[in-house]
Amino acid sequence: MDKKKxxxxxxxxxxxxxxxxxxxxxxxxxxxxxxxxxxLFETDFMKTKLAGEIKDFDAKVYLxxxxxxxxDRSTKLVNVAAKLALDDAGFAVTPENTDDVxxxxxxxxxxxxxxxxxxxxxxxxxxxxxxxxxxxxxVINSPxxxxxxxxxxxxxxxxxxxxxxxxLDALKYACDFIHLDRAKAVLVGGVEELCLQTYLGxxxxxxxxxxxxxxxxxxxxxxxxxxxxxxxxxxxxxxxxDSESAKARNAKIYAEVKSIGxxxxxxxxxxxxxxxxxxxxxxxxxxxxxxxxxxxxxxxxANANSTKEADLIETEAIKDIFGxxxxxxxxxxxxxxxxxxxxxxxGMQLAAxxxxxxxxxxxxxxxxxxxxxxxxxxxxxxxxxxSRLSNLMLNCFGPSGTNNVVxxxxxxx
Amino acid sequence: xxxxxxxxLEIVSTVLEKAPGEISLDAHLVQEVGADSMMALxxxxxxxxxxxxxxxxEKLIEMTTVNKIIQLTEQSMKGGKKK
Numbered sequence: 001m002d003k004k005k006x007x008x009x010x011x012x013x014x015x016x017x018x019x020x021x022x023x024x025x026x027x028x029x030x031x032x033x034x035x036x037x038x039x040l041f042e043t044d045f046m047k048t049k050l051a052g053e054i055k056d057f058d059a060k061v062y063l064x065x066x067x068x069x070x071x072d073r074s075t076k077l078v079n080v081a082a083k084l085a086l087d088d089a090g091f092a093v094t095p096e097n098t099d100d101v102x103x104x105x106x107x108x109x110x111x112x113x114x115x116x117x118x119x120x121x122x123x124x125x126x127x128x129x130x131x132x133x134x135x136x137x138x139v140i141n142s143p144x145x146x147x148x149x150x151x152x153x154x155x156x157x158x159x160x161x162x163x164x165x166x167x168l169d170a171l172k173y174a175c176d177f178i179h180l181d182r183a184k185a186v187l188v189g190g191v192e193e194l195c196l197q198t199y200l201g202x203x204x205x206x207x208x209x210x211x212x213x214x215x216x217x218x219x220x221x222x223x224x225x226x227x228x229x230x231x232x233x234x235x236x237x238x239x240x241x242d243s244e245s246a247k248a249r250n251a252k253i254y255a256e257v258k259s260i261g262x263x264x265x266x267x268x269x270x271x272x273x274x275x276x277x278x279x280x281x282x283x284x285x286x287x288x289x290x291x292x293x294x295x296x297x298x299x300x301x302a303n304a305n306s307t308k309e310a311d312l313i314e315t316e317a318i319k320d321i322f323g324x325x326x327x328x329x330x331x332x333x334x335x336x337x338x339x340x341x342x343x344x345x346x347g348m349q350l351a352a353x354x355x356x357x358x359x360x361x362x363x364x365x366x367x368x369x370x371x372x373x374x375x376x377x378x379x380x381x382x383x384x385x386x387s388r389l390s391n392l393m394l395n396c397f398g399p400s401g402t403n404n405v406v407x408x409x410x411x412x413x
Numbered sequence: 414x415x416x417x418x419x420x421x422l423e424i425v426s427t428v429l430e431k432a433p434g435e436i437s438l439d440a441h442l443v444q445e446v447g448a449d450s451m452m453a454l455x456x457x458x459x460x461x462x463x464x465x466x467x468x469x470x471e472k473l474i475e476m477t478t479v480n481k482i483i484q485l486t487e488q489s490m491k492g493g494k495k496k
Contacts, residue, residue, distance in 0.1 A: 066430050129462040133428075133455040 006175050007411060009251040010089025010239030012081035012189075013351040015338045016052035016232055020084060025355035027337065028363040029384050034338050035219060035230050041196040048208045048217050052232025052339030053194050063150070070133050071146060074110035074235075078143045078191035079150055081235035085187060086151065089239040089251060093152050102155040102183040104174045105144035105237075106166025106190030108343045113195035114138045143191050155183050164303075164398030166190050167236065167346030168406055172260045174240060184245045189237035189347035202231055205270075209306060219340070220367035221304035221333035222311050222375040229305045232339025236347030238354070254354045258391070258407040261286030266401045276313035278403035279303075279395065283321045286393065286405040294322050296391050297329060297407070299362050301349045303395040304333040305340040314395060315375045330387065332380040336366035346404065349394040357410045362387050417464075417490075421483050424459045428452050438479045460486055 013020065016034025017027035027034065037043075038051045059068050059076035062083050068076060082103075086093070093101055114137035121130045136142055141159040148157045156177060160170040167190035174186040192198075202208050208228050210217030215227030246253055263285065265278030287294055300318060304311040311333075319326045334352050335341075341348055356362060361384050368381035390410045397403040418438075426433045429448055442448040448456075453476055457468055460482070466489040476482050 069427075069430060125462070128467070129458065131455055131458050133451050133458075 004179055005243040006178055006240055006257045007243045007246050008238050008254045008257065008350070008354055009241050009246050010085040010091060011254065011351050011354050012083065012085030012088060012238070013234070013236045013348070014054055014057070014077055014081055015234040015236070015341070015348060016054050017337050019054065019057075021088065021351065021355065024351060025359060028334060028352055028355060029359065029361050031337070031364050031366055031382065031384060033336070033366055034232070038194070038199070040194055041199070046200070046203050048203055048210045050217050050230050051194050051199065052230065052234070052341065054233060067150065070137070072111075072114045072137045073193040073195070074107060074191050075137065075143045075146045077193060077233070077235035078105060078237065079147055081189065081191070081237040082147045082151060082187055085237045085239045091185065091239055091251070097184070098152060098154040100155055100184040101153045102174065102177055102186040103144050103147050103153055103157045104160060104170040104186060104188045105147070106160045106162070106170040106343045106347065107140065107143055107192060108161040108163050108166055109192050109198045110143050110343070111138055111140050112197045113193060116197045147187060153187070161343070162402045163400045164342060164345060165396045165402040165404040166343035167350070168260070168394070168396045168404035169262070169402065171240070171257065171346070171350070171406065172262055172404065175257060175260060178240070178242050185239060185241045187237050188240055189235070189350065190344035191235040192233055192342045192344050194231065194233035199231055202229070218367050219306045219336050220369070221302065221306045221336050221365055222315065222372065222379045223368050224370035224372040226306040226308060226311060228307055229335070229340035232335070232341040234338065234341050234344050234348060236344055236351045238347070238350055253411045255357050256409045256411050258292070258409040259286045259289035261289060261405040263403045264401055265403060270399050272309045272313055272399045273401070274309065274313065276317045278401060279314060279317045279397045279405070280320055282397070282403040282405040283317060283393070283395065286407050287321070290391070290407040292391060292407070295325050297322075297393050298387065298389045299356065299392050300329055300331040301353055301392060301394045302331050302333040303345075303397050305335045310397070312374055315377055318377060327377055329378070330362050330380045330385065331377045332363055332365040334363050336368075337363065346394065346396045349396065350406070350408070353392045353394055353408045356392060357389055357408065360386060360389055362389070417486055418483050420463060421460065421486055422479055424456055424463065425479055425482065428455050428459070436479060440479075441477055442479070443477070456482065464490060466490055
């Protein structure tokens with residue numbers, strides 16, 4: 001049986017460098033970084049001060065005055081992303097189609113702030129004085145559930161919490177539902193919010209650039225000076241549809257999800273497998289399932305997050321998989337613009353990838369100055385590039401063993 | 414007890430996301446104003462926190478109008494503040 005063709009028809013993105021697809025794509029094209037000093041909380045006692053924070057975010061502008069009072073930042077961000085994606089797709093959830101619409105959200109840290117605040121109130125003021133209406137925010141599936149509640153979506157609703165690859169894992173899950181005929185359209189992507197609790201956790205783990213030694217506080221993927229991530233927040237949701245359904249309603253089709261290669265490589269907790277078998281396998285599977293020659297990949301949106309190991313592992317894996325053509329393929333990391341957005345990083349790559357196909361450009365790897373002799377591919381340094389793009393590869397992996405690679409292809413409407 | 418009436422109305426209007434003027438003191442909060450059980454729990458917790466009182470949970474079903482909530486709050490305050 002032929003697999004259904006799955007297409008992207010709507011983009012809803014909120015990132016530190018731009019809210020809404022046009023602002024996000026403009027910033028990527030012009031190289032405007034969203035990484036700035038944190039204003040959501042004090043960083044006085046930390047060496048690091050930067051993050052990809054969405055400044056002046058006001059959900060009311062997009063969602064109206066009511067029903068937001070109890071929602072935490074993650075939930076507001078992802079609900080705005082849902083609204084933007086549905087509006088962009090011109091997709092109306094109706095009593096007739098609602099059972100065929102699903103929601104899958106990748107988030108891992110999305111409830112950390114709410115859990116912490118709830119417990120803080122209980123400890124400071126006594127358990128009697130916690131607000132019971134804030135308890136639902138403390139569960140990890142709250143952001144996804146609130147999307148279905150707000151937009152009246154009655155199909156399946158799932159949260160995927162697999163760390164760095166959550167959004168692309170969510171995409172795989174969503175595509176499976178469409179292939180199995182259990183959904184015709186799915187809002188899929190991820191969300192993470194910036195908060196002291198999460199930032200502090202990464203800081204104490206020495207995972208943030210500038211947190212240890214004298215390394216600069218900088219997101220500079222593939223650069224010799226790289227020494228950790230700059231954390232970023234945001235939400236990115238895409239509306240994906242069975243292409244027949246999309247065509248039937250005359251939707252604008254941005255791109256086709258050509259293939260998804262997934263590989264799990266359990267190695268050590270929170271430690272990259274230096275040999276990188278997982279990312280190699282995921283890239284191999286993605287190419288195989290896409291049925292396209294590797295020479296036809298026009299651009300690789302890298303996972304590279306400015307950590308010593310991950311960027312090198314990815315470079316070596318690309319060289320292994322693509323062989324002689326590796327050095328001819330532009331590879332860049334949007335994490336130099338928006339930071340490591342963790343569970344939503346794959347969602348951001350999807351939203352950026354759609355922009356690359358739509359506007360025919362490759363975002364730059366910003367802050368690239370000092371060449372690392374082991375990282376020797378074309379990283380599109382500091383300046384975006386106009387290019388004819390038909391097929392993109394999006395890489396995503398993390399130190400917990402999950403590896404996910406997506407091939408996105410341009411569609412002719 | 415005007416301040417209690419104002420305080421209760423403030424809590425109820427915040428939870429129901431309505432202006433205080435929109436809520437009639439004798440309107441049934443569920444049937445006429447759109448409250449639900451989660452909102453009732455939130456109102457109860459907010460009253461206990463604001464006035465440092467304990468309202469027994471079995472009284473929740475009696476909290477049907479703003480006036481009844483005011484009465485319950487006053488009774489609880491007369492019953493002694495929680496230490």
